[in-house]
Amino acid sequence: xxxxxxxxxxxxxxxxxxxxxxxxxxxxxxxxxxxxxxxxxxxxxxxxxxxxxxxxxxxxxxxxxxxxxxxxxxxxxxxxxxxxxxxxxxxxxxxxxxxxxxxxxxxxxxxxxxxxxxxxxxxxxxxxxxxxxxxxxxxxxxxxxxxxxxxxxxxxxxxxxxxxxxxxxxxxxxxxxxxxxxxxxxxxxxxxxxxxxxxxxxxxxxxxxxxxxxxxxxxxxxxxxxxxxxxxxxxxxxxxxxxxxxxxxxxxxxxxxxxxxxxxxxxxxxxxxxxxxxxxxxxxxxxxxxxxxxxxxxx
Numbered sequence: 399x400x401x402x403x404x405x406x407x408x409x410x411x412x413x414x415x416x417x418x419x420x421x422x423x424x425x426x427x428x429x430x431x432x433x434x435x436x437x438x439x440x441x442x443x444x445x446x447x448x449x450x451x452x453x454x455x456x457x458x459x460x461x462x463x464x465x466x467x468x469x470x471x472x473x474x475x476x477x478x479x480x481x482x483x484x485x486x487x488x489x490x491x492x493x494x495x496x497x498x499x500x501x502x503x504x505x506x507x508x509x510x511x512x513x514x515x516x517x518x519x520x521x522x523x524x525x526x527x528x529x530x531x532x533x534x535x536x537x538x539x540x541x542x543x544x545x546x547x548x549x550x551x552x553x554x555x556x557x558x559x560x561x562x563x564x565x566x567x568x569x570x571x572x573x574x575x576x577x578x579x580x581x582x583x584x585x586x587x588x589x590x591x592x593x594x595x596x597x598x599x600x601x602x603x604x605x606x607x608x609x610x611x612x613x614x615x616x617x618x619x620x621x622x623x624x625x626x627x628x629x630x631x632x633x634x635x636x637x638x639x640x641x642x643x644x645x646x647x648x649x650x651x652x653x654x655x656x657x658x659x660x661x662x663x664x665x666x667x668x669x670x671x672x673x674x675x676x677x678x679x680x681x682x683x684x685x686x687x688x689x690x691x692x693x694x695x696x697x
Contacts, residue, residue, distance in 0.1 A: 403432050406447050406485070411438060414479040414487045427496070427585050435490060442490035444475070448483055449666075456600050458484040460527040464602030467523055467577060473514050473596050475588075484600075491595055497587035502618040505627065510594040511587065511614060512631035518596075519576040519607040529580050529603030531651050532564070538658035545665050550679060559686045560654050566693075567647040570640065573606035580605055582614040612648035616681070646689055653682035 408418040415438055422437040432447040448458070461484065468474035476489040501507060542549060550556070579586070580601040588595045611632050615625055629637040629645060637645070660675035 403447050407434055407436065407445050410445055410479070410481075410485055410487055411436065411443075415443070431484075443478070444486075444488045444490050446484070446486040448485060456484065457527075458482060460525075460603065461600050463525050463527055464577065464599040467521070467525060468518070468579075468596065468599055468602075471517055471521060472593075473517060474599065475595060475597060488597075491588050491590040493591035495589045497584050497589060499584050499618045501589075502584055502587060502614070503620065503624055507587075507589070507594070508624065508627050509631050510589075511582075511596075512611075512628060514594060514596050515579075515607065515610050515632055518579065519610070521577055523577055525577050525602075525604060527603040529578060529601065529605040531605070531609075531655050535655055535658050538655070538662050541662040542658065545662070547661050547664050549661070556679075556683060556686065557654075559690075560650055560682075563647050563650055563686070563689055567644065571644050573608065573644075575604040576607050578602060578605040578607060578610050580609060580613070582610055583617050587614075606648065608644050608648040609652060612645055613652045615645075616649060616652055643689075643692065646685060646692070650682060650685045650689060653678045653685060657682060 407423070411418040411420060417438060420436045420438045421440075422435075424435050426433040426435055426444070431449045434445045434447075436443050436445050458480075459482065462480045465474065465477060465480060465486075469477045474488075475491050477486070478489060479485075479487040495501075497507065502511065579596055579599060580603060581598070582596060583598075586596060586598045588597055611628060614620075615628060618624070620628065625645070626637065629641060633641060657675050657678040660671050660678060663671040664675070
């Protein structure tokens with residue numbers, strides 16, 4: 399741990415728990431933040447220190463609103479502190495097992511995820527926190543340009559395909575904006591002693607609920623069979639062709655936005671983030687090709 403992070407962790411512990419005398423500390427996973435499991439007086443806590451550059455990408459006050467909703471709904475860990483800068487202290491989930499692409503393919507875990515999505519999406523709460531995919535994409539494009547990050551030669555062509563898909567889906571589906579997590583990575587799913595949890599609501603906001611379903615399918619590497627199970631559990635009925643088209647379009651939006659997000663992180667995280675962006679961009683092109691084949695190649 400860097401000295402500055404060590405100091406920040408101790409300061410947070412003192413502020414929230416009135417002591418900085420921990421008996422154990424270990425680094426946890428995460429792409430952009432520094433998160434630690436800390437043991438104080440025999441109790442385990444999670445302390446998050448915001449990562450460099452995240453202030454350009456994440457509105458921490460908005461994240462706090464969504465995090466509190468998730469905690470109120472019982473789908474996230476108990477929140478003890480949330481700072482204006484995004485620093486956070488939560489109670490550690492007992493017997494926590496972080497999910498992976500393999501464990502999320504389990505039938506029971508697919509049902510658990512669908513149930514959590516439905517609980518959040520049907521909560522009837524308007525958080526007032528926007529998650530406007532294409533406005534965010536434009537913002538990310540500006541960061542990429544300002545920081546002189548190279549873009550793909552065929553990016554403008556692929557962007558046009560994405561926008562064509564959006565035009566068609568907007569005419570086909572009148573999707574309600576509901577509270578969404580928007581970034582349900584495998585590592586953000588935690589199976590505790592009592593239930594499944596969905597953590598880290600940095601990108602949460604009002605969005606089409608199908609985004610969450612499509613995103614977790616991508617992150618967990620679901621095949622057609624798993625997708626069918628997830629969609630059926632989420633929708634409460636066997637998905638029809640319209641549902642499947644909506645789902646595929648959402649996959650396109652997911653990889654489009656997160657490709658751009660990853661590009662904004664390249665100046666901070668280097669080649670690993672460049673590689674991650676390329677992985678998503680390659681998959682995006684595959685989804686676009688699949689969508690075009692559904693439309694007889696007319697898009």
